[in-house]
Amino acid sequence: MAEAHQAVAFQFTITPEGIDLQLSYQALNQIYCSGIRSWKKRVSRMRNRVIKGVYPASPSSWLFVVIAILATMYMHSDPSMGLIAKIQQHLPLSLHVSLSAQGQTMLSALVFSTLLWLSLILALRLCLKLLLSYHRWMFELHGRVSNTTKVWVTLVRLLSSRKPLLYSYQTSLPHLPVPAINDTLSRYLLSVRPLLTDSEYKRMTELARDFENNLGNRLQRYLKLKALWATNYVSDWWEEYIYLRSRGPIMVNSNYYGMDFLYVTPTSVQAARAGNTITALLLYRRKVNREELKPSRVPGTVIPLCAAQYERMFNTTRTPGLETDVLQHWQDGEYVAVYHKGRFFRLWVYNAGRLLTPREIEHQVQRILDDPCPPLPGEERLGALTAGDRLPWHQMRKQYFSSGINKRSLDVIERAAFFVTLDDEEQGMRGEDPAGNLDRYAKSLLHGKCYDRWFDKSFSIVIYKNGKNGLNAVHSWADAPTVAHLWEFTLATDAFQLGYTEDGHCKGEVDRTLPCPQRLLWDIPAEVQTQICKSLTVAQSLAEDVDCHVFPFREFGKGQIKKLRISPDAFIQISLQLAYYRDRGGFCLTYEASMTRLFREGRTETVRSCSNETCAFVKALDGGESAEQCRRLLRLASEGHQNLYRMAMTGAGIDRHLFCLYVVSKYLGVDSPFLKEVLSEPWRLSTSQTPIQQIELFDLKNHPDYISLGGGFGPVADDGYGVSYIIVGEHMINFHVSSKHSCKETDSHRFGAQIHKALQDIMTLMSAEPKSTAASRGTSQPKKQL
Known part of the structure; x- marks a missing residue:
C-alpha cells in the first residue's frame, strides 16, 4: 500500500556489496513539519497558561510593578517597609560573593516586586470570585435595579476589561454551594x-x-x-x-442529535459538504486549543460561564467497562475516522503540518465515495457494538480488540478528532411529504441504521447523499449548549465563510499527490460477528420503538x-x-x-x-x-x-x-x-x-x-x-x-x-x-x- 510506504522514513537492504540505505525525503519532511507544528502548539499553550494564570491582570503588569518599586527606591524611599533588606540578607552566599551590594539590592527588589505582583493577582482573583458569587441581580425587576447591583456591575466590568481567553475565568468562578x-x-x-x-x-x-x-x-x-x-x-x-454507569444502550437513551438548516442545503454535492463541514470543525478545534473563543456569558450580561466542557470536545471517546464506562481524551490527532458503505477509513486532514483546504478534503472524501472495495467480514455492522448494551461491548473489546490488527484499527477510530458517516440516504425537508421527511431526518440522526454511526465518539458527523448534514453527540462529556455552540460555528462557517463554487464544490486548489485515505483492516472472528448481530437486534428494537416528530411553529x-x-x-x-x-x-x-x-x-x-x-x-x-x-x-x-x-x-x-x-x-x-x-x-x-448563543454569526435579515x-x-x-x-x-x-x-x-x-x-x-x-x-x-x- 502506498500510504504504508510513505509512513516509513527510511528502509535498508543488506546486499553482498553492503547495506543499501534508502531515505524517503518526503517522509522525513513530514516528520520535520510535524515536529515544528508540535513545538508551536507547546509554545502557544505555555503562553496561554501564563496569560490566563495571571488574569485578570496581564503579564506586562509585572514590569509596571518592578518599575514602580525601583522608582520609589531611587527616590530614597522603602516601599517594602524593610522586606527588601530582609530578602537581601537571605540571599544565597554565592550571590553575596558574586554580586555587588547594589546588585544584591536590585535582585532583592526584583524578588519583592514579583512577590508583590503575585499577591496582587491573587487579591484581584479573589475579588473577582467574590463578585461572581453575587446572584441577587438575577432576581431584580426591570427598572428597579438596586445601587448594590449597579456598583457590582461596574466592578465586574472593570475587572473583566482585559480581553480574556477561553479559560481565563475558570479559577475565578465560585464553587457550587450546598443548599440547606x-x-x-x-x-x-x-x-x-x-x-x-x-x-x-x-x-x-x-x-x-x-x-x-x-x-x-x-x-x-x-x-x-x-x-x-x-x-x-x-x-x-x-x-x-x-451516564457512565448505565449498562443499557446509549443510543436513543442518552445520545442526542443536531440538525442542519431547515430550508437551505448549501450544496447537493456530498463530498463538498463533507469538505467544508470537516474544515469548519477543525477550525473550531484550533480556536479551542488556542483559547481564541470568547468565554460564554449569560446572554445580555458580562457574567462568564464555565468553559470546562470544551476540554473534551475533540479526540474523546466513551470506552465500555465492566461496571462503568470511561471517558478517554487524547492529544489532537491529525485525522478523522470515516465510515462509508460498511468500510472504515482514516482520513488525514493535515499534510506537512498544514490543514488541508476544503477542496482537498473534498477530493479525499470523493476518493472514499469512489472506492469500490467491499467490507471485510463483520466490518459492515461493527458499529452496532456501540449501539447495544455496554457489557457485551466491553467483553468483546477486551477479548478481541486489545491486541493485533483489531486494536490498531479501533485505536484509529477512538483517537480520531471525530467520526464522520457518509450516509447513502437523502434526508431533510423535501419532496411531497416534507413534514414526514423531517421526522425521518430526526430518527436518522438519532440512531441511523444502528450500525453506521460510532455512538461512543464525543460527536459524530453525518453527511447525507443530498448534501444535508447533522450530528449525533454523547451526553456524558458535555451538555447540549456546548455542542450547540460548536454546531452554530460549523454551520455559519460552512455557509458564510468557506462557501462553495457555482457548481457546488469547495473553494481552493487540490494537491493531487496526497496519499489516499487509509482503509482500516479488521480480523473479526465468528464470536464477535454473533455478538454484533445480538447488539444490532437490541439496538433495532429500541430504534423502531422511537416515535419522532419535528415541526416548525x-x-x-x-x-x-x-x-x-x-x-x-x-x-x-x-x-x-x-x-x-x-x-x-x-x-x-x-x-x-x-x-x-x-x-x-x-x-x-x-x-x-x-x-x-x-x-x-x-x-x-x-x-x-x-x-x-x-x-x-x-x-x-x-x-x-x-x-x-x-x-x-x-x-x-x-x-x-x-x-x-x-x-x-x-x-x-x-x-x-x-x-x-x-x-x-x-x-x-x-x-x-x-x-442560540452566536446570533452574530447568522444574518437572518x-x-x-x-x-x-x-x-x-x-x-x-x-x-x-x-x-x-x-x-x-x-x-x-x-x-x-x-x-x-x-x-x-x-x-x-x-x-x-x-x-x-x-x-x-x-x-x-x-x-x-x-x-x-x-x-x-x-x-x-x-x-x-x-
Whole structure:
C-alpha cells in the first residue's frame, strides 16, 4: 500500500556489496513539519497558561510593578517597609560573593516586586470570585435595579476589561454551594403538591420530616465535606452515576442529535459538504486549543460561564467497562475516522503540518465515495457494538480488540478528532411529504441504521447523499449548549465563510499527490460477528420503538411573546403543561434542563416546571374561568417559573442536591425510604431549550432562510415525552417531540398538535388583554441587560 510506504522514513537492504540505505525525503519532511507544528502548539499553550494564570491582570503588569518599586527606591524611599533588606540578607552566599551590594539590592527588589505582583493577582482573583458569587441581580425587576447591583456591575466590568481567553475565568468562578437541607425539602414538597392527593402529600411530608430529623443531617455533613474538597460537589457523581454507569444502550437513551438548516442545503454535492463541514470543525478545534473563543456569558450580561466542557470536545471517546464506562481524551490527532458503505477509513486532514483546504478534503472524501472495495467480514455492522448494551461491548473489546490488527484499527477510530458517516440516504425537508421527511431526518440522526454511526465518539458527523448534514453527540462529556455552540460555528462557517463554487464544490486548489485515505483492516472472528448481530437486534428494537416528530411553529415567535411582557421560555413551558393536560388528562413530573455554569465545572439542574401556579392556570383556562382571571393566573405562573429557573441557575435547585444525598447514603450503606421514592419518580415530560448563543454569526435579515432546526433527544420515560425546542429569530419556534410506539397512551404527532394549539390558545388569550392593563404590569419583568 502506498500510504504504508510513505509512513516509513527510511528502509535498508543488506546486499553482498553492503547495506543499501534508502531515505524517503518526503517522509522525513513530514516528520520535520510535524515536529515544528508540535513545538508551536507547546509554545502557544505555555503562553496561554501564563496569560490566563495571571488574569485578570496581564503579564506586562509585572514590569509596571518592578518599575514602580525601583522608582520609589531611587527616590530614597522603602516601599517594602524593610522586606527588601530582609530578602537581601537571605540571599544565597554565592550571590553575596558574586554580586555587588547594589546588585544584591536590585535582585532583592526584583524578588519583592514579583512577590508583590503575585499577591496582587491573587487579591484581584479573589475579588473577582467574590463578585461572581453575587446572584441577587438575577432576581431584580426591570427598572428597579438596586445601587448594590449597579456598583457590582461596574466592578465586574472593570475587572473583566482585559480581553480574556477561553479559560481565563475558570479559577475565578465560585464553587457550587450546598443548599440547606430544610430549604431543599420544602421546595421539593411544594413541587410535588399538584401531583399528589391530600393523603399522598401528607405521607410524603411525613417521610421528608423523618428524613430531615434523622438521616438527612448526617448525609448533609458528608456532602458539605465533599464540597470543601471537590471543585464541584455534583458534577463527578452526576457524570459517573447518571451516564457512565448505565449498562443499557446509549443510543436513543442518552445520545442526542443536531440538525442542519431547515430550508437551505448549501450544496447537493456530498463530498463538498463533507469538505467544508470537516474544515469548519477543525477550525473550531484550533480556536479551542488556542483559547481564541470568547468565554460564554449569560446572554445580555458580562457574567462568564464555565468553559470546562470544551476540554473534551475533540479526540474523546466513551470506552465500555465492566461496571462503568470511561471517558478517554487524547492529544489532537491529525485525522478523522470515516465510515462509508460498511468500510472504515482514516482520513488525514493535515499534510506537512498544514490543514488541508476544503477542496482537498473534498477530493479525499470523493476518493472514499469512489472506492469500490467491499467490507471485510463483520466490518459492515461493527458499529452496532456501540449501539447495544455496554457489557457485551466491553467483553468483546477486551477479548478481541486489545491486541493485533483489531486494536490498531479501533485505536484509529477512538483517537480520531471525530467520526464522520457518509450516509447513502437523502434526508431533510423535501419532496411531497416534507413534514414526514423531517421526522425521518430526526430518527436518522438519532440512531441511523444502528450500525453506521460510532455512538461512543464525543460527536459524530453525518453527511447525507443530498448534501444535508447533522450530528449525533454523547451526553456524558458535555451538555447540549456546548455542542450547540460548536454546531452554530460549523454551520455559519460552512455557509458564510468557506462557501462553495457555482457548481457546488469547495473553494481552493487540490494537491493531487496526497496519499489516499487509509482503509482500516479488521480480523473479526465468528464470536464477535454473533455478538454484533445480538447488539444490532437490541439496538433495532429500541430504534423502531422511537416515535419522532419535528415541526416548525411559524404563527409567532419570541418577538410577539415579549410584547406581552412574558418570558418566552415560561410561555412555552406553560404551553407544554397545557398540552400535556389536554393530551393525558392530568399533570406529571416535568423536567426542564437549566445550566449551573455560573459555577466552576457546573453542568445542569432541574427546573420542575409543573408548579402549583401553572396547574392553576391550566385548570382555569380549560375550566371556563373568565379571561381576566386566566390572564392573572398566567402571569403568576410565568413569574413563578422564572423564579424557579433563577434558583436552579444560582445553585438553589432541588434535584442535584437530593441526588448527591442519595449517593452518600449508598456509600454509607444506609437506606432512606424518602430518597428512594424521590429518585424513582418518573419524568414523563422531559424538556430542554436549545439556545442560540452566536446570533452574530447568522444574518437572518439578509439570509432569512438560513434558520437552524436545532436538535432533539429520545424520551426519558417509557410512557412519556421528550420535547426539545429552539427559539429562532423573532418569528419561529422549532419543536422536536419524541415518545415510544410501544406506549399506547403517547403519540408524538398528537402531542405536537396539542402543543401547537396550546401556544395559539394562550396567545389568543393574552392578545385580548387591554393594553393599559398590560402596560401597568410591565414592571414585573426581570432585568435582562446588565
